[in-house]
Amino acid sequence: MDNYEKNYLSKRPENLCRMCGLCCRVATTTTPYKKLKEMAAAGDKGAIDFLSVFEPYPSIDAARNVSAETVDNVIKNLKEDGNYYEEDMTFYKCKYLGDDNLCQRYNNRLLLCKHFPASPWAIVPPGCGYEGWLFMKREETKQKIRKVKEELLELQLLKKKAFSPDIQLKISAVEKKMLNTIDIHKKHGSENW
């Protein structure tokens, strides 16, 4: 987990959940099921944890029968990001979710459960209590990156001046740090913000 994620999680309110149970009843991952099983067999803790609680639906339509809105929302978002490959898609239901939408192992739930939604870009079911807050966090992040881009331009102009090699090195180090900050969010489109 990087600093950005740690910072995000430390600020995430706990009281926005409406206990609809949909994130436990119709979940998915960007990693295909086959790959997840391979990763778990190779000892990957994240994959082992996920497969210890989530069981796959036999088909996308079986998950759609539980919540078509949730399935279609995931597919729509993945298509928009250019990441939708139907053959790789699996939806899952957690075996610890009770019919009352309560977690049957709440006090002993996994970190992946405690951290959900673990990023401002997490795809949450329609109507999830976190929707508005996630939108706000995404916008805040975009604003921060725009500010970094402005400062980067100023720095790059400054760099053209005839400073000593020592100062040039320091400027280059700051420039690298700024470029890294922009790069961290590349998968979410930071190049175009």
Ligand code: SF4
């Ligand atoms: S989908 Fe959102 S509101 Fe529903 S249980 Fe999950 S976190 Fe709570």
Ligand code: SF4
């Ligand atoms: S263990 Fe509990 S919190 Fe985690 S996915 Fe299952 S029902 Fe949800």
